[in-house]
Amino acid sequence: MRVLVIGAGAWGTALAVSAARDGHRRVSLWSRDVAQASEMRSLRQNRRYLQGMDLPVGLHIAHAGDGPLAALAQAQDLVVVGTPMAGLRSTLSALAGVRVPVVWLCKGFETAQPGAQGLLGHEIWAQIAPQHLPEARCGVLSGPSFAQEVARGQPTALVAASPHADVRDAMVRAFHGPSLRVYANDDMVGVEVGGAVKNVLAIATGLCDGLQLGLNARAALITRGLAEITRLGLALGARADTFMGLSGLGDLVLTATGDLSRNRKVGLLLAQGQTLQQAVDSLGHVAEGVYCARTVVQRARHLGVDMPIADAVVALLDGALRPDEAVGRLMGRDPAAEL
Numbered sequence: 001m002r003v004l005v006i007g008a009g010a011w012g013t014a015l016a017v018s019a020a021r022d023g024h025r026r027v028s029l030w031s032r033d034v035a036q037a038s039e040m041r042s043l044r045q046n047r048r049y050l051q052g053m054d055l056p057v058g059l060h061i062a063h064a065g066d067g068p069l070a071a072l073a074q075a076q077d078l079v080v081v082g083t084p085m086a087g088l089r090s091t092l093s094a095l096a097g098v099r100v101p102v103v104w105l106c107k108g109f110e111t112a113q114p115g116a117q118g119l120l121g122h123e124i125w126a127q128i129a130p131q132h133l134p135e136a137r138c139g140v141l142s143g144p145s146f147a148q149e150v151a152r153g154q155p156t157a158l159v160a161a162s163p164h165a166d167v168r169d170a171m172v173r174a175f176h177g178p179s180l181r182v183y184a185n186d187d188m189v190g191v192e193v194g195g196a197v198k199n200v201l202a203i204a205t206g207l208c209d210g211l212q213l214g215l216n217a218r219a220a221l222i223t224r225g226l227a228e229i230t231r232l233g234l235a236l237g238a239r240a241d242t243f244m245g246l247s248g249l250g251d252l253v254l255t256a257t258g259d260l261s262r263n264r265k266v267g268l269l270l271a272q273g274q275t276l277q278q279a280v281d282s283l284g285h286v287a288e289g290v291y292c293a294r295t296v297v298q299r300a301r302h303l304g305v306d307m308p309i310a311d312a313v314v315a316l317l318d319g320a321l322r323p324d325e326a327v328g329r330l331m332g333r334d335p336a337a338e339l
């Protein structure tokens with residue numbers, strides 16, 4: 001099987017490494033940065049994004065200087081976009097017309113532009129791909145997964161979501177292996193909503209832990225956060241049971257509690273008194289929750305969905321509330337029925 005991973009950040013590299021360990025797959029990792037790709041070719045490491053991890057001998061490194069991305073993509077069995085949300089639209093545009101299933105790894109909503117709604121991956125895809133190729137097919141690979149652990153071969157479970165059975169199968173064939181289980185799900189909307197909104201909630205739990213509000217508070221945030229994810233997902237057309245799965249509860253628990261999470265780290269740093277800019281600058285990697293929190297809240301308001309925790313995160317990121325005021329606002333809400 002021939003697999004192309006576009007975007008040599010932490011996650012794209014980790015999955016390419018994991019897939020390439022199986023000698024039956026021909027895996028290529030593409031970087032837009034020619035200098036980074038050249039270094040990866042010579043050192044067989046991605047020092048910038050996955051320090052200390054050797055790239056398998058069989059992993060082919062490709063870059064923007066090798067020729068048109070669409071031509072390389074056309075020669076594959078599966079194309080995997082590993083950029084952050086901010087790069088998804090431009091990458092899908094570059095791939096328009098390619099007759100190979102395209103899936104992505106990013107977890108977020110597109111940052112909303114003035115006068116427009118920020119979109120999920122499948123919504124961006126619908127604006128671009130079918131105009132060029134009506135039979136174009138897409139999917140998303142998501143679930144609880146820190147890049148470093150996957151690259152090291154530590155046991156991990158992912159979910160491959162697409163409305164198309166052949167795309168789900170292609171993702172399973174590309175990535176399922178001895179240390180990586182890939183489950184299939186046809187609810188792409190639910191899987192995308194879970195992956196996007198958990199990042200916003202992980203900022204909240206990071207803040208909660210940084211302020212030492214306690215374990216009870218963290219459990220409450222995770223549980224009520226899952227209720228917010230589910231409400232928004234249902235309003236967008238997802239199935240409720242998806243949110244009990246890997247891309248819902250699973251990824252929320254991992255990101256909200258795992259100290260490898262960049263989103264959780266943003267919350268921890270804000271609690272220490274850092275500005276948002278200082279927190280983001282210190283990461284060196286993308287924290288999608290920072291960029292999609294406003295979109296989540298806008299989409300929820302548009303649909304009449306109540307998301308008080310996400311609202312508080314936005315107020316905090318915008319500097320409209322201090323951390324202690326955000327806690328006060330959440331705890332001061334009127335009593336409500338749980339379900």
Ligand SMILES: NC(=O)c1ccc[n+]([C@@H]2O[C@H](COP(=O)([O-])OP(=O)(O)OC[C@H]3O[C@@H](n4cnc5c(N)ncnc54)[C@H](O)[C@@H]3O)[C@@H](O)[C@H]2O)c1
Nearest residue numbers: 007008009010011012083084087105106107146147285286
């Ligand atoms: N790191 C993880 O553990 C992890 C796990 C699961 C999902 N994700 C998701 O995967 C996505 C990527 O995360 P990451 O951790 O790899 O980010 P990262 O910050 O480590 O790397 C981002 C990479 O994308 C590249 N890039 C940015 N815009 C691009 C564009 N327009 N075209 C091509 N390349 C572009 C950058 O040069 C960089 O190589 C995010 O949406 C993240 O939420 C990350």
Ligand SMILES: O=P(O)(O)OC[C@H](O)CO
Nearest residue numbers: 143144145260261262263
């Ligand atoms: O480091 P984060 O917060 O971007 O989370 C990484 C993955 O999405 C966890 O599944």
